[in-house]
Amino acid sequence: MKRVCLTVLLLTAFLLTGAEKNGRGAVCFTFDDYAGANWLKADALFKKYNAHVTFFIVGAITPEKIEVMKKLQSAGHSIGLHSIHHRNAVPLPEKWDMKKYFECEVKPQLEVCRKHKINVRGFAYPNNRRNEVTDQELFKHFDYLRAGLGKAKKTLFYGKKETASKMVLGGGGIGAYYKSDVNALKKILKEAADRNKMIVFFSHNIYSGAKHVHMPSEMLEELLKYASALGMRVVGINEIKSLELR
Secondary structure: OHHHHHHHHHHHHHHHHHHHHHOOOEEEEEEEEOOHHHHHHHHHHHHHOOOOOEEEEOOOOOHHHHHHHHHHHHOOOEEEEOOOOOOOOOOOOOOOOHHHHHHHHHHHHHHHHHHOOOOEEEEEOHHHOOOHHHHHHHOOOOOEEEEOOOOOOOOOOEOOOHHHOOEEEEOEEOOHHHOOOHHHHHHHHHHHHHHOOEEEEEEOOEEOOOOOOOEEHHHHHHHHHHHHHHOOEEOOHHHHHHOOOO
């Protein structure tokens, strides 16, 4: 009996050590603005790697956008908002405060989404401009606020503590404009997996050979394939709370 118990303990220790060594981690790929047709086309790629992502929609929420958002949501992806006119929240337009910013730039989008049962829990700051005042107002309406990495451009790794409540998600940009290097991005994925942490990226449109601020579908597939090989979870923001991170 003692020998059996010892064997079980040793096996458990081995499995736990392996899990800690290899990690799992998670990655949130987020896409801003609006590229409905290409986003829907890219869903086949996401399905191939059992991946969910987040789409932050800019502009008036038209019937066309509602249909696209419903299809993406049904496929398991998360939907967020990105303002009506892509106005910066910092600095605010003259004679505006954050309440007016919300009323003019965000509330009209949110109301249409609620009417059509689009589950919206996140907002992406236009041009990544934010501060504590803007966060305080927008956290009244959202659980997640996506921005950039700030002046330091230091990759941010999120664990159990950070994801336990409402949070600002600092993401790194992917695309030619951001001088993205696949091998460098893989190193970031590997570190997140080894440490069982979550990381965030952002881009815009998705298509073959994409330039500027957009995501080349070839690069996206390479990253998804690598994340899958690492055992990482590729999740939308609505799934963050279900993650088991360190």
